[in-house]
Amino acid sequence: MQHLPSAQPADDSYPSRGQCRSALRPRIDPVVYAAPSANAPLDSDRVERYRREGYLVMDDLFSATEVESLQAELQRLRSDPHLHESPLSITEPGSGALRSLFQVHRCNPLLRRLAADPRLADIARYLLDDEVYIHQSRVNYKPGFRGREFYWHSDFETWHVEDGMPRMRALSVSLTLTENVEQNGPLLVIPGSHRHFVQCEGDTPAEHYKKSLQQQEYGVPSDACLEQLVAEGGIRSVTGKPGSLILFDCNLMHGSNGNITPYPRSNLFLVYNALCNRVVAPFGTQPARPEYLSSRAQIEPLAAAPRFSLESV
Amino acid sequence: MQHLPSAQPADDSYPSRGQCRSALRPRIDPVVYAAPSANAPLDSDRVERYRREGYLVMDDLFSATEVESLQAELQRLRSDPHLHESPLSITEPGSGALRSLFQVHRCNPLLRRLAADPRLADIARYLLDDEVYIHQSRVNYKPGFRGREFYWHSDFETWHVEDGMPRMRALSVSLTLTENVEQNGPLLVIPGSHRHFVQCEGDTPAEHYKKSLQQQEYGVPSDACLEQLVAEGGIRSVTGKPGSLILFDCNLMHGSNGNITPYPRSNLFLVYNALCNRVVAPFGTQPARPEYLSSRAQIEPLAAAPRFSLESV
Numbered sequence: 001m002q003h004l005p006s007a008q009p010a011d012d013s014y015p016s017r018g019q020c021r022s023a024l025r026p027r028i029d030p031v032v033y034a035a036p037s038a039n040a041p042l043d044s045d046r047v048e049r050y051r052r053e054g055y056l057v058m059d060d061l062f063s064a065t066e067v068e069s070l071q072a073e074l075q076r077l078r079s080d081p082h083l084h085e086s087p088l089s090i091t092e093p094g095s096g097a098l099r100s101l102f103q104v105h106r107c108n109p110l111l112r113r114l115a116a117d118p119r120l121a122d123i124a125r126y127l128l129d130d131e132v133y134i135h136q137s138r139v140n141y142k143p144g145f146r147g148r149e150f151y152w153h154s155d156f157e158t159w160h161v162e163d164g165m166p167r168m169r170a171l172s173v174s175l176t177l178t179e180n181v182e183q184n185g186p187l188l189v190i191p192g193s194h195r196h197f198v199q200c201e202g203d204t205p206a207e208h209y210k211k212s213l214q215q216q217e218y219g220v221p222s223d224a225c226l227e228q229l230v231a232e233g234g235i236r237s238v239t240g241k242p243g244s245l246i247l248f249d250c251n252l253m254h255g256s257n258g259n260i261t262p263y264p265r266s267n268l269f270l271v272y273n274a275l276c277n278r279v280v281a282p283f284g285t286q287p288a289r290p291e292y293l294s295s296r297a298q299i300e301p302l303a304a305a306p307r308f309s310l311e312s313v
Numbered sequence: 314m315q316h317l318p319s320a321q322p323a324d325d326s327y328p329s330r331g332q333c334r335s336a337l338r339p340r341i342d343p344v345v346y347a348a349p350s351a352n353a354p355l356d357s358d359r360v361e362r363y364r365r366e367g368y369l370v371m372d373d374l375f376s377a378t379e380v381e382s383l384q385a386e387l388q389r390l391r392s393d394p395h396l397h398e399s400p401l402s403i404t405e406p407g408s409g410a411l412r413s414l415f416q417v418h419r420c421n422p423l424l425r426r427l428a429a430d431p432r433l434a435d436i437a438r439y440l441l442d443d444e445v446y447i448h449q450s451r452v453n454y455k456p457g458f459r460g461r462e463f464y465w466h467s468d469f470e471t472w473h474v475e476d477g478m479p480r481m482r483a484l485s486v487s488l489t490l491t492e493n494v495e496q497n498g499p500l501l502v503i504p505g506s507h508r509h510f511v512q513c514e515g516d517t518p519a520e521h522y523k524k525s526l527q528q529q530e531y532g533v534p535s536d537a538c539l540e541q542l543v544a545e546g547g548i549r550s551v552t553g554k555p556g557s558l559i560l561f562d563c564n565l566m567h568g569s570n571g572n573i574t575p576y577p578r579s580n581l582f583l584v585y586n587a588l589c590n591r592v593v594a595p596f597g598t599q600p601a602r603p604e605y606l607s608s609r610a611q612i613e614p615l616a617a618a619p620r621f622s623l624e625s626v
Binding site: 145149151152182183185188223226227230235237255256257258259260261262 | 458462464465495496498501536539540543548550568569570571572573574575
C-alpha cells in the first residue's frame with residue numbers, strides 16, 4: 001500500500017481510494033460484539049456461522065400472512081405515481097418504472113414497524129452489542145429480462161469512504177419478497193470475505209452516488225483481490241422463497257449477476273448501525289452523501305418494542 | 314401476424330423480422346428425423362428426451378485425456394498472437410484477448426477430427442437422417458469478472474433470416490472445456506421452446522453480424538413470447554464438469570446471464586446441418602453473412618470415419 005498520511009484523517013482505521021493501492025488488509029474489528037448469552041436472540045450455531053461466514057439466511061422469521069402484507073405494500077408503493085417523482089426514488093431510465101425507494105423506515109408506517117420489530121432489531125442489538133439505528137433503508141425492484149448486474153463490493157467500504165462510518169459495527173438485512181432462483185440474479189456472497197478489508201484504488205468522483213447506485217465503478221475490488229477472496233471462501237448464491245431473510249455483515253463482499261429471465265426480484269433492505277458507530281465526516285475527499293442514503297442529522301435509536309404483527313398498518 | 318407476401322420469398326416457411334409481428338408459430342418440421350432403430354447412436358430414452366425438451370447433456374462421451382488435449386489446444390490457440398489478427402477472430406475491445414475464433418473445423422487439425430468424430434457426427438446423422446456438414450464452428454472464451462450476458466435467441470431464426478437455412482434440420486454441439494456452475498453465466502435453456510417458432514420484429518440492419526456476435530438486438534423474442542415459453546417449459550441452467558457435451562436443436566431458445574465471478578468459461582461450438590438443408594439465399598433483406606459464419610461456397614459432407622482418439626494430432 002502507498003498511503004500518504006496527509007490524505008486521510010489520522011484516525012482512519014480503514015483507508016481506501018485516493019493514494020491507496022489495491023490490497024487485502026486484516027479486519028481489526030470484531031464480527032460479533034456480544035458475549036455468548038443464554039438469552040441471545042440467535043442460537044449459538046447461527047452466531048458462530050455468522051461470525052465465520054459473515055452472513056445468515058433465515059426463512060422462518062415471518063409468517064406467510066406477514067410476508068403477503070409486505071408484498072402488497074411494495075406493490076402499492078410501486079404503483080403510486082407520486083413516489084416516482086420523489087427525490088427518494090430511482091426510476092428506470094427508459095420506462096420510468098420505480099427501481100429503488102429510499103428512507104422507507106421514516107416515510108412508511110408498515111416499514112417503520114418492520115425496522116423496529118424485535119425479530120430484527122434485537123438480533124442487530126445483540127450482534128453489535130449496542131443500541132442501533134437505521135443507517136439506510138430502501139425497497140428494490142429489479143426487473144426481469146434486462147436486469148443489470150451489480151458488481152462485487154463491500155458496503156462498508158462505501159459507507160466508510162463516502163458516509164464516514166468509522167468502524168465495522170453495522171449489519172444489513174435483506175428481506176426477499178419474490179422468489180430467488182439461481183437464474184434470476186440472486187445475491188452472490190463470498191463466505192469469509194468480511195474478515196478482510198479490501199482497499200480499493202481510484203479517486204471518488206463528485207456526486208459518485210448518483211451513478212454508483214446504478215453501476216459501481218469506484219470502491220470495487222481489483223481482480224487479484226477478488227480472486228484471493230474467492231480462492232479462500234468460494235461463491236454462494238442466496239436463493240429462497242419470498243420471506244427469506246438474509247442477514248449480512250457490513251463488510252461482506254457481495255454482488256449479483258444480471259437477469260435475463262422474466263422473473264423480477266424485489267426486496268427490502270435495512271442497515272442497522274451501532275449507535276456508538278454513528279457517522280462522522282466522510283473518510284474520503286468528497287462531501288457526505290445525502291441524508292436519504294446515510295442517516296446523519298436524524299439519528300433515531302430504535303426503541304425496544306414488543307413484537308409486532310406486520311399484517312396491517 | 315401481419316405478413317406481406319411480397320416481402321418474403323414464396324417458399325419461406327418461417328418468416329421473421331421485416332413486416333412480421335412478434336408471435337409464436339408452430340414448428341412445422343420434425344425434431345428427430347430418423348425412425349427408431351436398434352442401431353441408433355443414442356438410446357431411445359435420450360432420443361425421446363431430445364425430441365421433448367430440445368436438448369441433451371452427456372458427460373461420458375470423451376475420456377479425461379481427450380478433454381485435457383482439447384483444453385491444451387484451446388489454450389494454445391488463445392496464446393497464438395497471429396490468430397488475434399485473423400479475420401476469423403473476435404477480440405475483446407479493451408484487452409485484445411481472444412474471445413471467439415471461427416471456422417476451426419477447417420483450420421485446426423485436432424478440431425477438424427473432433428467435428429468428424431463419429432461420437433458426434435453419427436448422432437447428428439441419425440437425428441437429422443441425412444449426411445451432415447458443419448454450418449459453423451467456433452471456440453469461445455468467456456472472461457470472468459466482466460463477462461457479458463447473451464440475450465435469449467433461437468439460432469435457427471438468425472440462420473434462416475441472415476444465412477438462408479431453409480428448415481429446422483440442424484443441431485448444435487457445445488463442448489464445455491471449463492467447469493460451468495450456476496454463478497458463472499452457464500447456458501440457460503427453455504425446455505420445449507424448440508417446438509415453437511418465435512417470429513421477431515424489426516428490420517435487420519446492414520452487417521448486423523458484426524454487432525450481433527457481441528450483443529444481439531434483432532432476432533430476439535418479445536417479452537410476451539418469452540414469458541409464454543417460460544410459462545410452458547421453465548428455465549434450466551446447464552452446469553457440469555469440463556468435457557460435458559450439450560446437444561441442442563437449432564431452434565431451442567437459449568441465452569446466458571453475465572458473469573461477475575472470477576471463473577472464466579470456454580467451449581467448442583459445432584453446428585451440424587443436414588446436407589439437404591444447405592443454405593440458399595437469405596430469407597431476410599440483407600446479403601448473406603460471410604463464409605466463416607455460415608458455410609456456403611464450401612459445403613463438405615463429413616465422411617463416415619472410425620472413432621478417433623483426440624489425444625494428439
